[in-house]
Amino acid sequence: MQEEIIISGFGGQGALFAGQLLAYAGMNEGKHVTWIPSYGPEMRGGTAHCTVIVADEPIGSPLVRHPSAAIVMNNPSLDRYQPLVKPGGALVVNSSLVTQPITRDDLAVALIPANTIAEELGDARLMNIVLLGALLALRPILPLEAIDRALAGHIPERHRHLLPANAKALRRGAELARKEPETIWRNDSSGIG
Numbered sequence: 001m002q003e004e005i006i007i008s009g010f011g012g013q014g015a016l017f018a019g020q021l022l023a024y025a026g027m028n029e030g031k032h033v034t035w036i037p038s039y040g041p042e043m044r045g046g047t048a049h050c051t052v053i054v055a056d057e058p059i060g061s062p063l064v065r066h067p068s069a070a071i072v073m074n075n076p077s078l079d080r081y082q083p084l085v086k087p088g089g090a091l092v093v094n095s096s097l098v099t100q101p102i103t104r105d106d107l108a109v110a111l112i113p114a115n116t117i118a119e120e121l122g123d124a125r126l127m128n129i130v131l132l133g134a135l136l137a138l139r140p141i142l143p144l145e146a147i148d149r150a151l152a153g154h155i156p157e158r159h160r161h162l163l164p165a166n167a168k169a170l171r172r173g174a175e176l177a178r179k180e181p182e183t184i185w186r187n188d189s190s191g192i193g
Contacts, residue, residue, distance in 0.1 A: 008049035009073025014128030019050035025150035034062035126169035133173025
């Protein structure tokens with residue numbers, strides 16, 4: 001197994017943290033991993049993305065040109081990465097912010113209102129964890145419990161009180177991706193809505 005994932009959004013949306021968390025979880029589970037962050041000159045509001053590879057075997061190259069999955073948090077990310085995902089891959093879309101249509105009909109697409117869910121859970125910063133949970137429901141790269149353990153092992157002390165909220169956000173995203181396929185799975189080009 002080798003999964004290549006791109007996570008992309010505006011700076012401050014937590015794209016890099018979600019990728020780092022996925023990489024830590026993979027490493028803790030004995031997988032081979034890479035994590036490469038990239039961001040624009042602006043830390044907040046600019047572009048930010050990362051690539052993550054999780055594999056059972058050693059990774060030949062950390063470069064990801066055609067990911068097997070992508071999490072897109074905004075319209076520019078959808079524009080940039082939707083065309084690059086391999087046919088048969090997965091696209092997790094933050095439908096709270098992405099308003100453009102999905103143009104691919106060869107991908108499993110999960111439309112997740114991540115900002116809305118995060119706000120319902122009491123903290124808008126949980127949006128990235130909601131989307132990560134949805135990704136892991138679509139592509140079971142790692143169990144959700146591996147993400148819990150990575151969070152517990154790597155979250156700064158000042159944020160440890162957020163561990164239960166992160167666990168809820170992760171499971172809420174996974175639950176939505178599993179239980180409401182009629183509302184989130186798109187295999188047509190009719191767009192979001």
